[in-house]
Amino acid sequence: MTVYLIRRLMQSALVVLAMTVILFLGVYAIGDPIEILISPDADQIERERAIAALGLDRPLWEQYFTFLGNALQGDLGRSFVFNEPALKLILQKMPATLELALAATVFAIILGLPLGLIAGLKPDAIYSRVIMATSILGFSLPTFWVGLMLIMVFAVQLGWLPSTGRGPTAEFLGVQWSFLTTDGLRYLIMPALNLSLFKISLVIRLTRAGVRETVLMDYVKFARAKGLSPNRVIFVHVLKNILIPVVTVTALEFGSTIAFSVVTESIFAWPGMGKLIIDSIYVLDRPVIVAYLMIIVFMFIILNFTVDVLYSVLDPRVRLQDQKA
Amino acid sequence: MSEQPTIEVRNLRTHFFTKAGVVKAVDDVSFSVGKGRILGLVGESGSGKSVTGFSIMGLVDPPGRVAGGEILFQGRDLAKLSEEEMRKIRGARIAMIFQDPMMTLNPVLRIDTQMIETVLAHDKVSEAEARKRARAALVQVGIPSPDERLKAYPHQFSGGMRQRVAIAIALLHKPELIIADEPTTALDVTIQGQILFEVQKLCRESGTSLIWITHDLSVVAGLADEICVMYASRIVEKGTVDEVLDHPLHPYTRGLIGSVPSRNVRGRPLAQIPGMTPSLLNLPPGCAFRARCPRASEACLVEPEMTAPLPNREVRCFHPHLETVAA
Ligand SMILES: Nc1ncnc2c1ncn2[C@@H]1O[C@H](COP(=O)(O)OP(=O)(O)OP(=O)(O)O)[C@@H](O)[C@H]1O
Ligand code: SF4
Ligand SMILES: [Mg+2]
Numbered sequence: 001m002t003v004y005l006i007r008r009l010m011q012s013a014l015v016v017l018a019m020t021v022i023l024f025l026g027v028y029a030i031g032d033p034i035e036i037l038i039s040p041d042a043d044q045i046e047r048e049r050a051i052a053a054l055g056l057d058r059p060l061w062e063q064y065f066t067f068l069g070n071a072l073q074g075d076l077g078r079s080f081v082f083n084e085p086a087l088k089l090i091l092q093k094m095p096a097t098l099e100l101a102l103a104a105t106v107f108a109i110i111l112g113l114p115l116g117l118i119a120g121l122k123p124d125a126i127y128s129r130v131i132m133a134t135s136i137l138g139f140s141l142p143t144f145w146v147g148l149m150l151i152m153v154f155a156v157q158l159g160w161l162p163s164t165g166r167g168p169t170a171e172f173l174g175v176q177w178s179f180l181t182t183d184g185l186r187y188l189i190m191p192a193l194n195l196s197l198f199k200i201s202l203v204i205r206l207t208r209a210g211v212r213e214t215v216l217m218d219y220v221k222f223a224r225a226k227g228l229s230p231n232r233v234i235f236v237h238v239l240k241n242i243l244i245p246v247v248t249v250t251a252l253e254f255g256s257t258i259a260f261s262v263v264t265e266s267i268f269a270w271p272g273m274g275k276l277i278i279d280s281i282y283v284l285d286r287p288v289i290v291a292y293l294m295i296i297v298f299m300f301i302i303l304n305f306t307v308d309v310l311y312s313v314l315d316p317r318v319r320l321q322d323q324k325a
Numbered sequence: 326m327s328e329q330p331t332i333e334v335r336n337l338r339t340h341f342f343t344k345a346g347v348v349k350a351v352d353d354v355s356f357s358v359g360k361g362r363i364l365g366l367v368g369e370s371g372s373g374k375s376v377t378g379f380s381i382m383g384l385v386d387p388p389g390r391v392a393g394g395e396i397l398f399q400g401r402d403l404a405k406l407s408e409e410e411m412r413k414i415r416g417a418r419i420a421m422i423f424q425d426p427m428m429t430l431n432p433v434l435r436i437d438t439q440m441i442e443t444v445l446a447h448d449k450v451s452e453a454e455a456r457k458r459a460r461a462a463l464v465q466v467g468i469p470s471p472d473e474r475l476k477a478y479p480h481q482f483s484g485g486m487r488q489r490v491a492i493a494i495a496l497l498h499k500p501e502l503i504i505a506d507e508p509t510t511a512l513d514v515t516i517q518g519q520i521l522f523e524v525q526k527l528c529r530e531s532g533t534s535l536i537w538i539t540h541d542l543s544v545v546a547g548l549a550d551e552i553c554v555m556y557a558s559r560i561v562e563k564g565t566v567d568e569v570l571d572h573p574l575h576p577y578t579r580g581l582i583g584s585v586p587s588r589n590v591r592g593r594p595l596a597q598i599p600g601m602t603p604s605l606l607n608l609p610p611g612c613a614f615r616a617r618c619p620r621a622s623e624a625c626l627v628e629p630e631m632t633a634p635l636p637n638r639e640v641r642c643f644h645p646h647l648e649t650v651a652a
Contacts, residue, residue, distance in 0.1 A: 218425060218428035218429050227413065240433050
């Protein structure tokens with residue numbers, strides 16, 4: 001297991017390094033921040049001073065190594081716009097996005113798992129067909145449209161839920177969270193539901209497919225032949241087996257949920273990283289864009305790692321192979 | 326014969342109502358097994374042996390269901406019981422061992438979990454007591470270092486060991502009836518022999534009745550008291566092991582015996598029954614074995630009934646091999 005962990009860590013480091021190059025070049029290739037940041041009527045001297053101050057006059061490779069050296073010390077550059085460390089800016093916004101993505105994941109599990117279970121156990125029943133048809137909608141309706149519809153119905157028409165912002169927050173572990181206040185929770189519901197729509201559908205389909213496959217297995221029939229109660233058969237023998245793919249995919253999906261939150265955050269004016277990155281792209285605030293993308297890369301790497309560990313906790317067969325490795 | 330049999334199946338019909346039509350997987354099957362007796366249920370693949378076993382257990386999955394007949398377990402008709410009443414019997418009074426030991430144990434649960442839950446499903450005892458019983462059952466089927474093995478997962482066992490665990494689970498509640506569905510087919514011959522021997526011993530010691538399902542006559546020869554030969558959902562021949570093997574009446578049984586290596590003269594090619602098992606979906610009228618039968622005649626275009634041409638022998642055939650008995 002230790003050898004395996006070390007190998008994984010080295011692979012991850014390489015991935016991060018490769019990503020820094022790609023990101024740096026990719027972001028460099030788009031647009032010219034000077035055009036946006038400096039007023040068109042500024043004179044040549046003023047322009048050059050600004051360019052030098054931002055370090056944009058040096059050769060590309062030098063800029064990269066400066067960036068890399070700084071990055072290793074946790075400095076991903078200063079925002080052109082806010083003149084603050086880019087990392088700090090993003091980390092400030094991160095809890096809001098994490099909270100949103102976590103809430104969406106919780107929704108996906110608490111709604112998707114039971115619905116998928118029902119649809120898998122009684123695939124021919126009317127309600128199962130309704131569940132599956134709805135899940136297709138969840139896959140295919142665009143997030144922004146559903147977001148707007150949610151606002152139309154629950155905020156504008158019914159006036160039940162607030163439609164913009166995060167609402168009141170409370171501090172926990174030095175960070176502000178919405179879900180800790182009743183009112184904040186009301187602000188969280190709609191954006192989280194909107195963001196989780198795709199994931200709910202995904203969990204429903206995964207669970208249903210898993211259940212349908214698992215109930216046909218000999219070990220499920222054997223469990224029944226032992227005289228176990230139907231609940232024990234479903235919630236221990238079937239569920240424990242389908243949890244493996246469901247947990248894996250949900251955890252892996254967490255990264256894309258954060259990436260997708262860009263849309264939801266824009267619609268609901270949720271003050272998270274997604275909204276910040278959209279604003280930064282508009283003004284070509286390169287350090288913030290690069291820092292955001294680096295953080296996303298890190299997140300994916302950490303997620304993959306966690307999933308591997310979780311997997312071995314859930315599946316004893318994997319555990320044994322790791323011991324051998 | 327005044328004693329009530331452990332299980333008596335009367336005119337059992339189990340049908341699968343598929344989109345392509347009704348599959349009569351078990352059709353008019355009757356047999357009984359007395360206390361401590363061993364019945365061998367023999368037939369080719371697809372003849373309905375497993376479905377017969379699952380019908381007794383009440384484990385036929387949709388689109389299948391028991392469409393008729395009686396399954397009298399100590400006089401009680403199992404087909405009429407509620408699901409919860411049936412659950413109480415399953416695993417406690419009737420246990421079943423499956424064909425493929427690699428598939429019968431849940432891969433993500435430890436052996437102790439899978440054994441203890443079986444104890445607790447029927448008896449209100451402490452977990453410690455349940456563990457003690459699980460351990461004792463492992464010892465009984467000859468599994469070394471049971472404490473260690475209890476904490477292991479199925480994939481850490483060989484096929485033979487897994488089947489022993491499955492047998493140990495079947496023995497946990499000392500059932501009156503065990504249905505063993507080809508439990509040794511997937512194992513190699515030495516282990517097969519060991520397990521056969523042990524199961525036989527356990528049944529004799531505890532007076533447990535046993536239905537041993539197999540497609541291999543040689544397995545049944547040394548094990549069973551009686552034999553039922555199944556062909557295309559029906560029982561075609563019934564009798565004691567010695568009589569059926571020494572003087573088979575049905576042409577199909579004769580074919581089966583001809584294809585067992587040990588009963589052949591050395592060097593002679595293995596006799597095969599020509600042809601294939603017919604599809605159950607559209608069985609032609611008359612005897613289902615007709616297309617493969619060397620004795621078939623005009624008379625066989627009508628469905629033969631079960632007859633008893635000799636005392637204690639039953640056969641479903643218009644032209645049984647009575648001459649071998651006389652000889
Ligand atoms: N779920 C099902 N749907 C439709 N038909 C089925 C189903 N299960 C079993 N059958 C039918 O029942 C027949 C008998 O099956 P069964 O499993 O009892 O055979 P078997 O004698 O146990 O064969 P084997 O030696 O291969 O285990 C099969 O031919 C099959 O057509
Ligand atoms: S009834 Fe006729 S076809 Fe059927 S087994 Fe007997 S002889 Fe053969
Ligand atoms: Mg079978």
